[in-house]
Amino acid sequence: MDHKNLDVWKKSMDLVVKVYQLTELFPLSEKYGLISQMRRAAVSIPSNIAEGAARKGDKELIQFLYISIGSLSELETQYLIAIRLSFIDKNEEFENLLVDVKKILIGFKNYLNKN
Numbered sequence: 396m397d398h399k400n401l402d403v404w405k406k407s408m409d410l411v412v413k414v415y416q417l418t419e420l421f422p423l424s425e426k427y428g429l430i431s432q433m434r435r436a437a438v439s440i441p442s443n444i445a446e447g448a449a450r451k452g453d454k455e456l457i458q459f460l461y462i463s464i465g466s467l468s469e470l471e472t473q474y475l476i477a478i479r480l481s482f483i484d485k486n487e488e489f490e491n492l493l494v495d496v497k498k499i500l501i502g503f504k505n506y507l508n509k510n
Contacts, residue, residue, distance in 0.1 A: 396456075398441075398448035403499045407441040407463070410492050414470065417489060421482045429482070433473045439466035440496065453507045460504040467497055 398404045414437035418430040440463045447459025471493055477483050 396448045398445040401444065401448065401503070403496070403503050404441050404444045404448075406492075406496050406499055407444060410470075410496050411437045411441060413489055413492055417474075417483060417486065421477065425482065429473060429477055429480075433470060433477070436466045436470040436473060439463070440470070440500075453510065457504055457507050460500060460507070464497070464500050464504070467493070467500065 411434075414433055418425075418433055421430050443459045443463040443466065447456035447463075450456055450459070474489065474493070478485055
């Protein structure tokens with residue numbers, strides 16, 4: 396299975412770009428803090444999808460999807476922290492992208508679990 400053909404991978408790549416754009420607005424003092432954490436969590440999502448897709452079976456892919464879901468939850472929490480710290484304002488486009496990626500990830504995992 397080529398991960399580059401998966402909608403969940405494509406959408407999570409869009410999320411990575413958006414995270415990089417969003418964190419550009421953070422104070423420079425957060426370069427090694429929240430900026431780094433958010434970027435690592437975001438990059439982890441499509442990376443784990445790609446790694447799971449390269450494995451032999453659906454069971455392994457599902458395990459990597461769980462890791463991606465965990466990274467997405469981390470990212471969502473870090474985004475909310477950034478808002479509370481007034482580094483950024485609420486961003487509807489970003490929030491919609493988070494929700495979309497979560498839905499697709501969970502849907503894909505559930506589909507694989509049934510087959």
